[in-house]
Amino acid sequence: MNNITFDKIHTQTKQKKLMDMMHLSALACHQIYNTNNPASACPICQSTEFSFYVEKFGFRLDKCHKCQQIFCNPMPNREQLNCYYNGEMGEFENQFFEDSFENRIPIFDYRIKIIQQYLDAGNLLDIGSAIGIFIEALNRANTKLNISCCEPSEDACERLRKRFPKVTLFNDWMQNLPNTAQYDGISLWDTLEHIDQIDTFCTKLFNLLKPGGYWFFSTPNTSSFEWEIAGKDHVQLLPPGHINLFNPNSIKILLNKHDFELIEILTPNGSLDVSYIEKLLAKSTKYDVNIGAFLKEKFKDAEFKDGFIQLISQTKNAGNMLVVARKPK
Ligand SMILES: [Zn+2]
Structure with a gap:
């Protein structure tokens, strides 16, 4: 797991073009009037004590x-979100996933290993399948799971159909699926941070699961090493794409609110944190104050670096969470 690095999963083309694309896409979204009012309470814990963090795009x-x-406050409205996902950004993302397809497989291998600890057969619904890197990893793992995919992007669905003709495919938003509790498991990889109406989304997801069914998901962890160093410069601050950014505490509150049982939170990919922060430290001296200069030097020592990666991965301090939750029996 420790050889997954930032450069391997974010191709050079993506790194160069992402910011330009974001600016263009955001500009298009801002042409649409946002009918949403600013929230008067936190969307997760309902506290009225919150304040401005940063403005992006x-x-x-x-x-x-x-x-x-x-x-995001106010949340972008549906028309703005449709504009963002159906514009050039969607195809750009799909192409970028094609370009990093093989390098991303190991991330899913680990996720599949965790899924198999809880579920070895039955119906698994994958929400937000994109171009199907997870589906490919599942096929290679020879699981007995019966897989369905839910993906709103037409471009992605065309690629999915070609690659996996046997998989059941819903080219739609998850909210529009029939309301029957028929899945033993639902997977949702790096998607929760994109969801605007988080409570409606969780209720729907709960209803799709059989009693005792599992929800496996991943999302950025803002209470982590990489966020601690990068702060407001973090590359994952990407509205209107990323509009809800979690930490282990807010995940617990969200699951509790929707009657899910939290089984475990893991942060397996500490190597992503370290490779990302190394890049950031090399690019700018603004992080040198306090710990930046120290780490820049210490990361040259392979033993320190490996130990550090292990430490943040095992103590839930790495920047991507893998969460296992369950609908009660
Ligand atoms: Zn809150």
Whole structure:
């Protein structure tokens, strides 16, 4: 797991073009009037104590003082979100996933290993399948799971159909799926941070699961090493794409609110944190104050670096969470 690095999964083309694309896409979204009012409470814990955190691409992000959730405020409305996902950004993302397809497989291998600890057969619904890197990893792992995919992007669905003709495919938003509790498991990889109406989303997801069914998901962890160093410069602050950024505490509150049982939170990819922070430290001296200069030097020592990666991975301090939750029996 420790050889997954930032450069391997973010191709050079993506790193160069992402910011230009974001600016263009955000500009298009701002042409549409946002009919949403600013929130008067944190979308996760309902606390009224929150304040301005940072502005990115013309969108304001607030941070809750109580659960530390970072959220877009006001949330972009549906028309703006449709504009963002159906514009050039969608195809850009799909192409970028094609380019980093093989390098991303190991991330999913680990996730599949965790899924198999809880579920070895039955119906698994993958929400937000994109171009199907997870589906490919599942096929290679020869699981007995019966897989369905839910993916709103037409471009992605075309690629999915070609690659996996046997998989059941819903080219739609998850909210539009029939309301039957038919899945033994639902997977949702790096998607929760994109969701605007988080409570509606969780209720729907709960209803799709059979009693005792599992929800496996991943999302950025803002209470982590890489966020501690990068702060407001973090590359994942990407509204209107990323509009809800979690930490282990806000995840617990969200699951509890929706009657899910939290089984475990893991942060397996500490090597991503270290490779990202190394890049950041090499690019600018602004992080040298305090710990930046120290780390820049210490990361040259392979033993320190490996030990550090192990430490943040095992103590839930790495920047991506893998969460296992369950609908009660
Ligand atoms: Zn809160």
